[in-house]
Amino acid sequence: xxxxxxxAPAPVGGSLINAITLTCGVLIALMAAILMVRFLFGLGAVTxxxxxxxxxxxxxxxxxxxxxxxCGGFSVAMLVYIFNRGEYHPLVRPALLASLFGYTLAAAGVxxxxxxxxxxxxxxxxxxxxxxxxxxxxxxxITLYVMVxxxxxSPTFLEQMGKVDARKxxxxxxxxxxxxxxxxxxxxxxxxxxxxxxxxxxxxxLWQTPLLPLLYLLSAITMGYxxxxxxxxxxxxxxxxxxxxxxxxxxxxxxxxFLAVYLIVRVGDLLVRGALPKAFVPSVEAxxxxxxxxxxxxxxxxxxxxxxxxxxARLFLAxxxxxxxxxxxxxxxxxxxxxxxxxxxxGYSYFPTLAEVLVxxxxxxxxxxxxxxxxxxxxxLPREHAxxxx
Amino acid sequence: MGTRRDFLKGMLAxxxxxxxxxxxxxxxxxxxxxxxxxxxxxxxxxxxxxxxxACVAACKTANNNxxxxxTLDHLWDTPLDTSGYTFNLIKMYxxxxxxxxxxxxxxxxxxxxxxxxxxxxxxxxxxxxSAMTKDPVTxxxxxxxxxxxxCRYCVAACPFGIPKYQYDSPTGRIGKCELCRHRHKDGHxxxxxxxxxxxxxxxxxxxxxxxxxxxxxxxxxxxxxxxxRGHLRHAQEKALQGKPDGKxxxxxxxxxDEPDQSYETQAGKYLxxxxxxxxxxxxxxLKLSAVNFQKxxxxxxxxxxxxxMSETIQHTLYGNLIMPFAVxxxxxxxxxxxxxxxxxxxxxxxx
Numbered sequence: 001x002x003x004x005x006x007x008a009p010a011p012v013g014g015s016l017i018n019a020i021t022l023t024c025g026v027l028i029a030l031m032a033a034i035l036m037v038r039f040l041f042g043l044g045a046v047t048x049x050x051x052x053x054x055x056x057x058x059x060x061x062x063x064x065x066x067x068x069x070x071c072g073g074f075s076v077a078m079l080v081y082i083f084n085r086g087e088y089h090p091l092v093r094p095a096l097l098a099s100l101f102g103y104t105l106a107a108a109g110v111x112x113x114x115x116x117x118x119x120x121x122x123x124x125x126x127x128x129x130x131x132x133x134x135x136x137x138x139x140x141x142i143t144l145y146v147m148v149x150x151x152x153x154s155p156t157f158l159e160q161m162g163k164v165d166a167r168k169x170x171x172x173x174x175x176x177x178x179x180x181x182x183x184x185x186x187x188x189x190x191x192x193x194x195x196x197x198x199x200x201x202x203x204x205x206l207w208q209t210p211l212l213p214l215l216y217l218l219s220a221i222t223m224g225y226x227x228x229x230x231x232x233x234x235x236x237x238x239x240x241x242x243x244x245x246x247x248x249x250x251x252x253x254x255x256x257x258f259l260a261v262y263l264i265v266r267v268g269d270l271l272v273r274g275a276l277p278k279a280f281v282p283s284v285e286a287x288x289x290x291x292x293x294x295x296x297x298x299x300x301x302x303x304x305x306x307x308x309x310x311x312x313a314r315l316f317l318a319x320x321x322x323x324x325x326x327x328x329x330x331x332x333x334x335x336x337x338x339x340x341x342x343x344x345x346x347g348y349s350y351f352p353t354l355a356e357v358l359v360x361x362x363x364x365x366x367x368x369x370x371x372x373x374x375x376x377x378x379x380x381l382p383r384e385h386a387x388x389x390x
Numbered sequence: 391m392g393t394r395r396d397f398l399k400g401m402l403a404x405x406x407x408x409x410x411x412x413x414x415x416x417x418x419x420x421x422x423x424x425x426x427x428x429x430x431x432x433x434x435x436x437x438x439x440x441x442x443x444a445c446v447a448a449c450k451t452a453n454n455n456x457x458x459x460x461t462l463d464h465l466w467d468t469p470l471d472t473s474g475y476t477f478n479l480i481k482m483y484x485x486x487x488x489x490x491x492x493x494x495x496x497x498x499x500x501x502x503x504x505x506x507x508x509x510x511x512x513x514x515x516x517x518x519x520s521a522m523t524k525d526p527v528t529x530x531x532x533x534x535x536x537x538x539x540x541c542r543y544c545v546a547a548c549p550f551g552i553p554k555y556q557y558d559s560p561t562g563r564i565g566k567c568e569l570c571r572h573r574h575k576d577g578h579x580x581x582x583x584x585x586x587x588x589x590x591x592x593x594x595x596x597x598x599x600x601x602x603x604x605x606x607x608x609x610x611x612x613x614x615x616x617x618x619r620g621h622l623r624h625a626q627e628k629a630l631q632g633k634p635d636g637k638x639x640x641x642x643x644x645x646x647d648e649p650d651q652s653y654e655t656q657a658g659k660y661l662x663x664x665x666x667x668x669x670x671x672x673x674x675x676l677k678l679s680a681v682n683f684q685k686x687x688x689x690x691x692x693x694x695x696x697x698x699m700s701e702t703i704q705h706t707l708y709g710n711l712i713m714p715f716a717v718x719x720x721x722x723x724x725x726x727x728x729x730x731x732x733x734x735x736x737x738x739x740x741x
Contacts, residue, residue: 044557051473051554054542082721084728115540115555115562122519122537129519132701135543136518137708175729179721187707187714194703198512198547200696201689210703340551 006090009156010383012239012376021372024365031362034355035112043115046355052340052348058113060334061360063106064192065327067142068220070102072231073149074185075224079254081178088247090382093156094235095228097380100149101367107146109363110139134194141188148181160378189220196333204285204337205275207329211265215329218262223326225255229319233312235375241384249309252318256300259322263296288328288336295325420705422671422698425509425596429529430569431674432504432583432591433599435606436686437492437658438617439500439590441480445582449478449504452570452581471503474556474565478504478582483686492658492680499679501686502591504582505552505567506666507531507674508695513544513553515697521564522553529596529674530571535563549670549689549696577639577646579621586619589651594622596674603664603676609657619651670695 038046049056072095079085080092111117122128123139130136152174158167193216196203209215229248236243270276279289299318303309340348352360375381425431450457450467455475457467469476481503486496493499511531513522521538524531533553540562544553556562570580578584583593592599602622609615623643632640632647640647659680666673669691677688684690707713 040560042556042558042560042562047557049557051471051545051551054545054555081725081728084724113541115542115557116535116538117540119519119537119539122521122539125519128521128537130517131708132515132697132704133518133543134700134704135516135541137704139518175725176722178729179718179725182721182725183714183718186717190707191704194700195543197703198516198696198700200512200549200699201691202546202549210699213703213707338546340546340548 007382007384009090009093009379009381011160011379012381014376016373016376021369024369024372027358027362027365028369031359031365034359034362037355038112038359043113046353046359048350048353048356050348050350053335053338053350055113055334056350057352057356057360058109060331061327062109062363063113064195064330064334066102066109066363067106067192068189068216068223068326068330069227069323070099070106071185071189071220071224072227073097073099073152073224074182075221076228077152077178078182078221079251081175082182088251091228091232091244091247091251093153093380094231094375095224096149096153097156097371097374098227098231098367100146100153101370103142103146103149105363105366107142112359134191134198138188138191138195141184141191145181145184145188148177148184151177152181156374156378156380185220186217190214190217192216192220192330193333199338202338202340203333204339205273205278206270206285206289207333207337209269209273209275211269212333214265215262215269218258218265219326219329222255222258222262223323225251225258226319226322226326229255229315230323233316233319235381239375239381241381243312245310245312245315248312248315249306252303252309252315253306255322256303259296259299263300266293266296285332285337288332292325292328292332295321295328418705420698420701422693422695423510425672425674426525426527426529427597428527429507429509429596429674430594431507431529431596431599431676432569432580432593433603433622433676434502434678435590435592435603435617435658436500436502436677436679436681437660438588438655439480439502440588441482441500442587443480444585444587445502445591446476446478446480448581448585449567450476452573453477455565472552472554472565474554474559474562476554477565477567478502481687483681494681494685497681499681499686500590501679501688502582502677503550503552503687505531505569505675506550507567507569508670509672509674510670510695510697512547512549512670512695512697512700515700516543516547518543525571528569528571528574530569531566532568532571533564533566538564540564547696549691577635577641577644579645583620588655589617589619589653592618592622593620595624596676598622598624599676600664600667603667603678606657606678607660607662607664609660611657611659613657614654615657616652616654619653620648621645668693671698 034046043049047056076088076091076095080088111120114120123136155167155170190213193212196208196212197210229252232244232248235241279286299321303314303318308314447467458469458473458475460468460470469479472479481501483499483501485494485498488498489496491498507529508531511524514524514531518541519537519539521534522531522544523534540555542555544564545555553564553566555564570578573581579593583591599622627643630642632642635641660678661680663683665677665679665683665688666675671693679686
């Protein structure tokens with residue numbers, strides 16, 4: 001794959017202080033203040049959590065959905081290094097950077113939600129671990145993957161710091177980290193779906209199936225490509241760079257391939273289990289199900305034709321829709337379709353508080369801020385001849 | 391340039407990986423676990439319950455839990471559901487004019503809410519740090535706050551809504567019934583059964599309790615019958631004499647000796663269903679009722695535990711890490727061919 005004539009990555013440059021970075025700063029400060037209250041007075045002081053809904057948006061959005069959004073690095077690395085499609089190589093670094101932030105924050109953000117966070121070391125302590133627990137698998141895999149991604153991304157820092165020797169040594173072993181970096185996300189992205197299996201009848205039949213691991217894995221890969229479309233279009237427009245349509249158009253085709261497989265498995269599973277009639281019972285669950293399905297199906301119409309895949313606006317929209325669809329699959333399974341003790345529900349309801357939303361916003365702000373700082377200061381995006389950074 | 395052949399190789403490795411996530415052909419399906427033979431539990435008979443809530447108060451005392459208020463005057467402990475501070479509660483079913491007890495239409499009924507001590511508990515399977523455990527002998531599902539990370543997966547997993555978390559505390563714990571296991575060493579059994587005036591809550595070995603439950607549902611409604619109270623002794627223990635333990639307490643077969651407290655009363659209109667006998671493979675706490683179990687708040691559960699399905703998937707995919715290592719091997723092989731040391735992450739090849 002060495003013969004593609006891509007421009008080497010280079011820092012974008014420009015000022016780090018602008019309206020976006022300042023907004024991020026404010027959101028991060030608000031998050032810090034709310035977290036202080038949370039750690040001093042408990043989860044109930046800032047969240048809308050209760051025993052009917054023990055998991056809120058800090059788990060479902062920040063971790064389950066957030067880590068699926070962060071699958072760009074995994075999806076693209078798999079394409080370039082496993083399927084040997086070197087033509088997509090310039091997409092690797094930016095995608096990996098977004099993933100790195102998404103995952104690091106998802107892993108760190110879990111701590112905010114843990115009621116007894118000082119005991120978290122038990123998760124890795126041989127005397128405590130429970131290999132039967134799906135969450136144990138998820139936690140170990142995500143932790144390892146975060147480390148692997150920092151190693152995968154480290155050449156960027158080493159290059160900037162001029163450490164050529166270290167860079168070369170690492171380069172020799174890189175293939176192994178890249179392999180690990182494809183296996184680990186496959187493991188935990190599927191397991192994030194398996195998390196629901198033990199909840200049994202408490203999960204609405206539209207989202208409870210033994211095929212959950214496959215559905216979550218396929219949708220995560222699809223979302224990975226969708227995020228790359230989204231992020232590439234956004235970066236190009238924000239930094240006033242040339243759109244990467246020549247790579248995005250064929251990438252979108254691959255994405256649609258995974259999407260088609262996902263939809264076949266999803267609908268086939270609903271038919272085989274006989275759960276589909278539940279989608280026609282007037283209910284919030286059915287409405288959310290159709291919103292989810294529409295978000296997955298619309299991109300097929302939007303960019304199904306080759307000519308439409310050359311249209312950046314359509315690519316961007318399809319990317320956003322698939323991110324939404326994947327997010328809804330997870331939100332629906334974990335919150336909308338979840339009801340504790342189905343027959344004797346004690347009137348529990350959950351809606352995130354402003355404080356919860358602000359913490360989630362703060363987490364995304366850290367990601368955006370980090371992405372801006374690193375792309376402006378480190379060699380991530382391909383060099384452009386007329387740098388338009390400002 | 392990635393040739394078609396390389397691409398196909400990648401596809402091969404990829405599909406190996408996809409298969410890992412896909413075809414959950416369980417190598418060895420993890421069967422639902424039965425309760426241990428010496429399992430301890432409770433039998434709650436809603437037709438005998440008078441709703442006095444002595445068991446709720448005794449549970450609070452035994453577990454050192456504070457009162458919870460749902461009324462303005464804050465005079466009485468009035469929890470509306472079990473919580474991180476209330477492990478046992480008597481709930482009331484009400485319908486229409488509430489004319490008669492144990493009547494589905496225009497009637498009322500009671501139901502005890504507390505841990506069912508499942509034979510194959512979802513909370514134990516879910517807990518990533520073994521803070522929730524099932525005793526191999528007594529089958530009691532216990533909680534260890536010193537390991538618990540407060541992730542609340544157990545809260546989400548339990549189909550009975552039993553483990554609850556203390557959201558109002560910065561060091562909140564999970565709260566749930568542990569069958570008063572901390573009192574067992576002194577020969578005390580579950581406080582709720584100890585104080586129950588009508589024998590609606592009975593403590594004993596689940597096998598004995600199940601036999602007792604079957605004896606009851608075979609009774610003719612309204613017929614006079616003898617009902618035990620407190621601790622249902624195994625037939626062999628009944629014949630034994632109490633012995634002093636040296637500290638002035640009379641003990642019999644490991645538990646405090648107490649006189650026979652059984653009494654005669656009319657049998658209720660039992661449904662022909664012992665709840666907990668088969669649900670999720672069987673629970674150690676069993677329930678009898680005259681009103682439909684779903685109407686009094688108990689879920690309709692299949693005979694297979696969700697934990698069995700979850701662990702079958704988990705171990706099919708990750709058992710002995712065979713599948714992950716196989717996929718990793720395939721990925722490493724392909725990546726080794728495709729990643730040149732000089733071009734790994736850098737994209738420098740373009741210069």
